[in-house]
Amino acid sequence: MNHDRSHALFSRAQQLLPGGVNSPVRAFKSVGGEPFFVQRADGPYLYDVDGNRHIDYVGSWGPMIVGHNHPAVRAAVEKAIGDGLSFGAPCPAEVTMAETITRLVPSCEMVRMVNSGTEATLSAIRLARGATGRQRIVKFEGCYHGHGDSFLVKAGSGMLTLGVPTSPGVPAGLSELTATLSYNDFEGATRLFEEIGHEIAALIIEPVVGNANCIPPREGYLQHLRELCTKHGALLIFDEVMTGFRVALGGAQAHYGITPDLTTFGKIIGGGMPVGAYGGRRELMLQIAPAGPIYQAGTLSGNPVAMAAGLAMLELVQAPGFHERLSEATASLCEGLESAAREAGVPVTTNRVGAMFGLFFTDQKVETYAQATACDIAAFNRFFHAMLERGVFLAPSAYEAGFLSSAHDAAVIAATIEAARGAFGAV
């Protein structure tokens, strides 16, 4: 594949943008090499500036669940643009979006629109702290909730797993308020709540981990966390920025039958435009300004063009059988990849929930972050480039999930598996 134009663009970009990108994972740092620059996207494909076509399993990191450039989404955006780009005043589409989210996710009696998943999660924990009068939050190793200071934390030493910053610029005093647990560890969660449960404002979790590759919850784990939060008066926050409207129409909470106190959203509800949201029980959400004292705001929150894109996509995902078909296609892809790996004698396992999946270079079923980090990352990186050369774009990191769309039809999946047969041979 020729990448001359991408290379030239990346050279220019690196002079003006830190790392040459506007979000770190796009820079290919963990897989090596240079990113390609996209000219346009359509259906399951990205077309780069050198004319190469890529079958896309990143899907803009989750939003593009109906494929790129879907005619219905494009038409809705084109119509909205005709009425203006931003009003700085309420518009009907914001009400329709709130009605749609609260109808599809009944645990959300009220919602607030924001502009990214990060804004949604940092607003949700501010609400939890304000509503409970408590300061500590609990997160999980390997879960990512955006770049808010309270989340850029890892377990420190010491019994209470109190946090230390993972990034310069994050105050140690704030990090200490974030405790970190191991995902799928029942006893660890019980122990922490027995020790400091009365101080915990909220526990925030990706109900299906999508930021340490794809790791589903063990049977009963989410229910265990629900019971611990209820018992100790902490709020349970499901970060469904990635899983929302993807693993099921009602998100992971519908798929697993768990009712969180607050939920955060992003990605799909924007239809590819910058949108996030958080929502939950009425008595909690009524504490958000201007209804209540907990402040949160945003110039472009509820932007009419973004609402139009999101509403068009949410309409499409409500088609009868949409998620069932996507889950079947994801199963077909994962089974094909495992079969191709076996033929090549490469130890590989996959995880999947709905239309998100993960590929692990190991012979073990991966259920924990520690198991994910013990996989053969170098083998993944070689596989990533071998697939890229064969026209398949996987997430450029062994610690990211993959995403299918309704545009990935049987022929596209068959082509992916065929490419994998060759790529596993190159691992």
Ligand SMILES: Cc1ncc(COP(=O)(O)O)c(CN[C@@H](CN)CCC(=O)O)c1O
């Ligand atoms: C579960 C979850 N919660 C919050 C976020 C943050 O959303 P944004 O601020 O990037 O819109 C994300 C963002 N996901 C990453 C992909 N691992 C976005 C890709 C990127 O950072 O460029 C998320 O997955």
